[in-house]
Amino acid sequence: MSFRSLSFHALPGLPEVLPDMALGPLILDALAAANLALTADDTLLVCQKIVSKSEGRRVELSGVEPSVRARELATMCLKDARLVELVLRESTRVVRCVPNVLIVRHRLGFVVANAAIDQSNVPGGGEHALLLPKDPDASARDLREALRSAVGLAPAVIITDSFGRAWRQGVCGTAIGSAGIQALLDRRGETDREGRTLQVTQVAIADALAAAAALVMGEAAEGQPVVLARGVPPNLLIESAGAAALVRPPEQDLFQ
Amino acid sequence: MSFRSLSFHALPGLPEVLPDMALGPLILDALAAANLALTADDTLLVCQKIVSKSEGRRVELSGVEPSVRARELATMCLKDARLVELVLRESTRVVRCVPNVLIVRHRLGFVVANAAIDQSNVPGGGEHALLLPKDPDASARDLREALRSAVGLAPAVIITDSFGRAWRQGVCGTAIGSAGIQALLDRRGETDREGRTLQVTQVAIADALAAAAALVMGEAAEGQPVVLARGVPPNLLIESAGAAALVRPPEQDLFQ
Numbered sequence: 001m002s003f004r005s006l007s008f009h010a011l012p013g014l015p016e017v018l019p020d021m022a023l024g025p026l027i028l029d030a031l032a033a034a035n036l037a038l039t040a041d042d043t044l045l046v047c048q049k050i051v052s053k054s055e056g057r058r059v060e061l062s063g064v065e066p067s068v069r070a071r072e073l074a075t076m077c078l079k080d081a082r083l084v085e086l087v088l089r090e091s092t093r094v095v096r097c098v099p100n101v102l103i104v105r106h107r108l109g110f111v112v113a114n115a116a117i118d119q120s121n122v123p124g125g126g127e128h129a130l131l132l133p134k135d136p137d138a139s140a141r142d143l144r145e146a147l148r149s150a151v152g153l154a155p156a157v158i159i160t161d162s163f164g165r166a167w168r169q170g171v172c173g174t175a176i177g178s179a180g181i182q183a184l185l186d187r188r189g190e191t192d193r194e195g196r197t198l199q200v201t202q203v204a205i206a207d208a209l210a211a212a213a214a215l216v217m218g219e220a221a222e223g224q225p226v227v228l229a230r231g232v233p234p235n236l237l238i239e240s241a242g243a244a245a246l247v248r249p250p251e252q253d254l255f256q
Numbered sequence: 257m258s259f260r261s262l263s264f265h266a267l268p269g270l271p272e273v274l275p276d277m278a279l280g281p282l283i284l285d286a287l288a289a290a291n292l293a294l295t296a297d298d299t300l301l302v303c304q305k306i307v308s309k310s311e312g313r314r315v316e317l318s319g320v321e322p323s324v325r326a327r328e329l330a331t332m333c334l335k336d337a338r339l340v341e342l343v344l345r346e347s348t349r350v351v352r353c354v355p356n357v358l359i360v361r362h363r364l365g366f367v368v369a370n371a372a373i374d375q376s377n378v379p380g381g382g383e384h385a386l387l388l389p390k391d392p393d394a395s396a397r398d399l400r401e402a403l404r405s406a407v408g409l410a411p412a413v414i415i416t417d418s419f420g421r422a423w424r425q426g427v428c429g430t431a432i433g434s435a436g437i438q439a440l441l442d443r444r445g446e447t448d449r450e451g452r453t454l455q456v457t458q459v460a461i462a463d464a465l466a467a468a469a470a471l472v473m474g475e476a477a478e479g480q481p482v483v484l485a486r487g488v489p490p491n492l493l494i495e496s497a498g499a500a501a502l503v504r505p506p507e508q509d510l511f512q
Contacts, residue, residue, distance in 0.1 A: 005472065010260055171460060173464060204427060215461065246424050247425065
């Protein structure tokens with residue numbers, strides 16, 4: 001794949017994103033403020049939160065009526081039954097429900113706590129919840145096309161979130177949507193230095209980029225929701241199946 | 257944590273690493289060849305393979321006598337019984353054994369295919385296997401101290417490998433050893449923009465750095481086993497428990 005160097009730059013100065021606010025112009029303003037000139041070989045990594053906000057995925061908990069099942073699970077995991085109701089609506093399966101832990105398979109295939117529903121950094125605090133974008137790969141394509149229309153250049157776009165992992169402590173940035181980049185690189189048939197066929201055949205390119213970008217974004221008050229990455233080899237900057245390709249199909253799940 | 261930008265640079269020109277060959281001088285030569293002057297705020301990410309080679313962790317398969325259990329498992333996973341024997345010696349538990357898949361809990365706590373034993377890029381090919389370093393956190397500390405002795409500067413050191421994930425396709429770089437860096441950042445008590453306590457409380461700093469660095473290292477013929485990372489905030493460049501802190505204890509395993 002031939003990376004030589006790779007850099008991640010936080011963009012400053014994004015205002016609070018409101019529903020129906022287009023992200024393209026905000027990002028172009030932030031690039032200008034950072035004196036960064038966009039090129040077609042750049043990759044923009046965008047935190048899920050601002051995509052969800054611009055897509056109006058904020059839900060007022062006061063308007064959510066918990067089902068019987070949500071109430072039962074909420075008793076088991078000690079969470080707000082209205083939040084659990086939203087988690088269930090966003091999920092296809094409950095993986096684990098014990099005190100303070102509710103892990104589900106999200107309808108997009110991610111196995112994640114609370115269906116990746118976010119209650120932090122949302123104005124109004126605990127009475128609101130922010131759901132993932134409806135189709136993050138489509139969100140990434142739309143943003144890429146908006147940038148192409150605005151400036152004639154289409155960088156790769158990766159939408160990121162921070163997920164926990166099965167066997168590892170701490171969260172790590174993860175790609176939930178992408179466009180214009182080979183999110184999952186298939187190296188089957190390539191050989192190593194001694195001519196042996198590679199043991200590792202698929203590389204999670206977009207997840208690795210999301211992991212480093214999430215560090216630069218930060219998680220708290222200093223949050224910078226857009227990061228510009230440079231150095232991704234042009235041969236990876238192609239149309240692909242999007243970040244959906246990074247989801248391991250349930251039938252290949254190592255625990256089924 | 258306040259990252260502003262983050263960059264990863266591949267070092268060129270490392271020769272084939274042989275047993276008992278010290279990595280410090282090789283890395284300093286490669287830094288000089290790349291015109292990169294080491295600073296105390298740098299992080300060096302080093303591929304497990306060259307650490308294992310320098311520590312003599314290469315095993316000739318012809319000298320391995322498979323146990324009855326190794327032969328049984330080898331029949332189930334369709335692998336070389338001598339390799340399976342080594343996997344068992346390196347592991348505390350078999351997580352999954354089906355055709356072409358043997359996943360174990362490594363004695364260091366990693367849940368990983370084939371106990372992370374590597375058969376590629378080892379001169380001699382399929383008749384040899386390369387085990388993980390005995391204690392990768394100690395390996396990282398030793399390399400850091402060797403560099404401090406040689407040049408009076410002690411960069412952070414992270415030893416990386418590429419592991420698969422439970423629910424995601426493709427491998428991702430992972431930190432298996434570290435020194436001089438807070439591998440797992442605990443943010444409990446911090447608040448977000450609106451003053452809410454953070455939902456995400458632990459961040460896998462070293463794994464995120466390893467993920468991006470592994471892209472720059474490459475997996476095949478173009479492999480560059482050492483990557484210099486710049487931009488890690490100095491407040492994270494402190495002594496810590498090492499990458500062992502990133503292993504989720506078995507009792508917190510989401511599947512037990």
